[in-house]
Amino acid sequence: MRKIAVSRIQELFAAIAAGQTLYLPVDTKAGAKFEQWESGKQLSSALNTVRSAKDFFFPQTENLMDFRVEGKKIEIIDTRRESEDFVLFGVRACDVRSFTVLDRVFLAEPVDTYYKNRREHGLIMSMSCTRPAETCFCGTFGIDAAEPEGDVVCHMTADTLYLDAKTEKGSALLEGLSALTEDCAAEDEAAVERHRELSHERLSKLPLASLSADRFGADKTDEFFNDPAWKSLSEACLGCGTCTFVCPTCQCYDIQDFDTGHGVKRFRCWDSCMYSDFTKMSAGQPRLTQLERFRQRFMHKLVYYPTNNDGLFSCVGCGRCLSKCPIQMNIVKVMKQLGGKQND
Amino acid sequence: MTDMKEPLIPVVGVVTDIRIDTPDVKTFRVVTPEGKKAFAHKPGQCAMLSVPGVGEAMFSITSSPTNEEYMEFSIKKCGCVTEWLHAMEVGQQITIRGPLGNGFPVDTAFAGHDMLFIAGGIGLAPLRSVINYCRHYRDRYGKIDIVYGSRSKQDLVDYQEIIDEWAGDEGVNVYLTIDREQPEWDGHVGFVPNYVKELGFSTDKIAVLCGPPIMIKFTLAGLMELGFDKTQVYTTMELRMKCGIGKCGRCNIGSKYVCKDGPVFRCDQLDELPDEY
Ligand SMILES: Cc1cc2nc3c(=O)[nH]c(=O)nc-3n(C[C@H](O)[C@H](O)[C@H](O)COP(=O)(O)OP(=O)(O)OC[C@H]3O[C@@H](n4cnc5c(N)ncnc54)[C@H](O)[C@@H]3O)c2cc1C
Ligand code: SF4
Ligand code: SF4
Ligand code: FES
Numbered sequence: 001m002r003k004i005a006v007s008r009i010q011e012l013f014a015a016i017a018a019g020q021t022l023y024l025p026v027d028t029k030a031g032a033k034f035e036q037w038e039s040g041k042q043l044s045s046a047l048n049t050v051r052s053a054k055d056f057f058f059p060q061t062e063n064l065m066d067f068r069v070e071g072k073k074i075e076i077i078d079t080r081r082e083s084e085d086f087v088l089f090g091v092r093a094c095d096v097r098s099f100t101v102l103d104r105v106f107l108a109e110p111v112d113t114y115y116k117n118r119r120e121h122g123l124i125m126s127m128s129c130t131r132p133a134e135t136c137f138c139g140t141f142g143i144d145a146a147e148p149e150g151d152v153v154c155h156m157t158a159d160t161l162y163l164d165a166k167t168e169k170g171s172a173l174l175e176g177l178s179a180l181t182e183d184c185a186a187e188d189e190a191a192v193e194r195h196r197e198l199s200h201e202r203l204s205k206l207p208l209a210s211l212s213a214d215r216f217g218a219d220k221t222d223e224f225f226n227d228p229a230w231k232s233l234s235e236a237c238l239g240c241g242t243c244t245f246v247c248p249t250c251q252c253y254d255i256q257d258f259d260t261g262h263g264v265k266r267f268r269c270w271d272s273c274m275y276s277d278f279t280k281m282s283a284g285q286p287r288l289t290q291l292e293r294f295r296q297r298f299m300h301k302l303v304y305y306p307t308n309n310d311g312l313f314s315c316v317g318c319g320r321c322l323s324k325c326p327i328q329m330n331i332v333k334v335m336k337q338l339g340g341k342q343n344d
Numbered sequence: 345m346t347d348m349k350e351p352l353i354p355v356v357g358v359v360t361d362i363r364i365d366t367p368d369v370k371t372f373r374v375v376t377p378e379g380k381k382a383f384a385h386k387p388g389q390c391a392m393l394s395v396p397g398v399g400e401a402m403f404s405i406t407s408s409p410t411n412e413e414y415m416e417f418s419i420k421k422c423g424c425v426t427e428w429l430h431a432m433e434v435g436q437q438i439t440i441r442g443p444l445g446n447g448f449p450v451d452t453a454f455a456g457h458d459m460l461f462i463a464g465g466i467g468l469a470p471l472r473s474v475i476n477y478c479r480h481y482r483d484r485y486g487k488i489d490i491v492y493g494s495r496s497k498q499d500l501v502d503y504q505e506i507i508d509e510w511a512g513d514e515g516v517n518v519y520l521t522i523d524r525e526q527p528e529w530d531g532h533v534g535f536v537p538n539y540v541k542e543l544g545f546s547t548d549k550i551a552v553l554c555g556p557p558i559m560i561k562f563t564l565a566g567l568m569e570l571g572f573d574k575t576q577v578y579t580t581m582e583l584r585m586k587c588g589i590g591k592c593g594r595c596n597i598g599s600k601y602v603c604k605d606g607p608v609f610r611c612d613q614l615d616e617l618p619d620e621y
Contacts (some may be wrong), residue, residue: 221599
């Protein structure tokens with residue numbers, strides 16, 4: 001483990017940014033947001049960004065390829081470019097886990113090379129949490145906010161930033177920063193340990209600390225699919241899709257062509273299973289009402305995804321859908337309603 | 345990374361022949377600009393065809409894998425992409441990517457068995473590839489029965505091939521039916537599910553069903569009445585698709601993705617999926 005005084009954090013950012021693009025959460029009028037660091041930009045003190053960090057690997061829109069069309073002839077133009085190296089600094093434990101959730105989809109055969117390209121060029125410097133919010137429930141999914149995953153795990157106390165490399169990529173980065181940072185002694189390890197304890201203590205007092213996902217998971221489709229509670233839960237849902245767009249693990253996408261007049265661009269953009277035209281076909285609409293669409297979103301996170309991924313849930317408890325849904329409906333309410341006694 | 349093959353990037357295909365099958369179905373022959381088959385496939389697998397600027401859509405590869413020269417697609421006109429495809433002339437380039445989906449277990453579960461194929465309308469498209477595969481490797485399969493129905497005689501896809509080639513084959517029986525009487529038709533009249541029950545097939549065979557959802561539902565019930573077990577019956581599913589590779593989320597039913605885990609399912613496997621479709 002290495003350390004640097006918090007007062008010198010701008011020097012650290014400058015040193016990282018010298019080697020690759022650095023993105024970190026900064027405060028904006030619309031809340032905290034990942035932005036490219038440049039001299040003087042301050043790290044946000046907000047707990048987390050309004051939008052998740054998935055944009056860096058799975059952007060909201062991207063150009064997949066171009067076509068040149070001339071008469072009856074078509075030329076396909078591969079627009080893929082090797083991604084630049086970049087560092088994401090200050091990613092919270094929930095969002096780091098969301099990358100694992102997305103990896104299981106995009107890196108499964110056949111590999112999505114757009115995603116893989118960015119994933120391989122990105123380095124994650126995660127940040128442990130000491131001031132979790134009331135909407136946080138990462139612990140429900142076995143995520144430790146005090147010890148996130150990532151290439152370099154950071155812990156920030158009042159005066160010191162500790163940097164702990166967990167992967168080869170992370171070690172290489174820290175080696176390059178060794179002139180700026182100092183090695184840690186036993187008392188530093190103790191300080192980080194106290195920091196973790198403080199975090200655990202606060203996490204244990206959160207209102208959602210006892211929320212359990214035990215009743216959900218792989219192969220539980222029959223148990224929940226026909227539950228009458230879906231009706232009341234979905235009744236007020238506007239089908240606006242906000243919950244899917246702010247969610248770090250929602251991965252559904254659409255592919256659309258756009259004729260620029262000088263050629264055709266094929267785009268991919270986020271889509272939402274909350275929309276009625278998501279599954280609409282000439283032969284009919286399989287998910288007729290908002291109930292079916294609403295159920296799909298939550299069954300996918302709590303049952304279907306775990307069935308295909310060794311029990312891993314595709315909710316990371318970030319709480320974004322709790323604070324952003326216009327009708328205050330969310331996955332916690334679903335889990336409480338369907339989750340039986342333990343969640344009362 | 346950028347030298348890795350990207351499953352969403354298609355190759356160019358050239359339409360070398362267009363056959364008018366019915367008032368709203370045409371069959372297109374597709375090869376690469378070099379005149380070759382774009383890729384190898386299994387019976388029942390699909391491909392995404394696209395018209396750049398209009399969009400991409402999923403179609404069964406209706407030609408058999410044993411045809412090594414070209415691929416064929418029988419396409420019903422019903423929207424933007426399919427209308428555009430129907431307006432094409434020979435020589436037009438399109439894009440193609442695949443093979444997508446699992447295909448039928450022709451060399452495992454089907455091998456050595458008598459086969460009963462039941463199709464309705466454009467549902468013959470995926471079955472034609474299996475039927476021609478079984479006809480090609482005739483000694484690997486037992487008796488072949490084919491029940492095919494459409495609204496009218498004009499709506500029977502592949503009619504000429506059925507009459508000229510399939511019907512004359514040793515050990516192949518073809519039973520055609522249309523929904524309503526019409527002057528130039530002296531064959532059977534009535535819906536496919538009823539016809540299957542009337543014909544009363546013995547249950548020592550594998551049945552493969554494809555057609556509109558309502559036809560599948562009633563035919564399956566009919567087969568159950570005849571004593572078939574769901575493990576002997578295969579069908580294909582059709583859901584809205586975009587990626588075709590299990591990532592865009594669109595064709596998800598329960599823990600399955602129809603594009604990748606299907607479109608071919610054994611009917612007992614369908615029962616394990618939530619009742620959403
Ligand atoms: C696995 C699979 C195999 C298929 N095989 C064949 C085939 O061999 N021959 C054939 O003619 N058709 C086949 N289809 C159906 C074909 O994909 C649709 O008819 C086609 O996508 C419609 O595209 P479009 O742009 O013309 O219609 P659009 O303009 O996109 O839409 C017209 C209508 O079709 C709906 N639609 C969009 N996508 C689909 C879809 N995937 N399936 C059904 N309706 C859709 C739209 O919601 C709308 O109501 C297959 C579909 C699947 C999923
Ligand atoms: S649950 Fe809330 S955020 Fe999600 S679609 Fe419904 S109304 Fe919108
Ligand atoms: S479902 Fe809600 S709490 Fe769970 S990861 Fe998505 S946005 Fe966060
Ligand atoms: S079509 Fe994208 S997941 Fe099946």
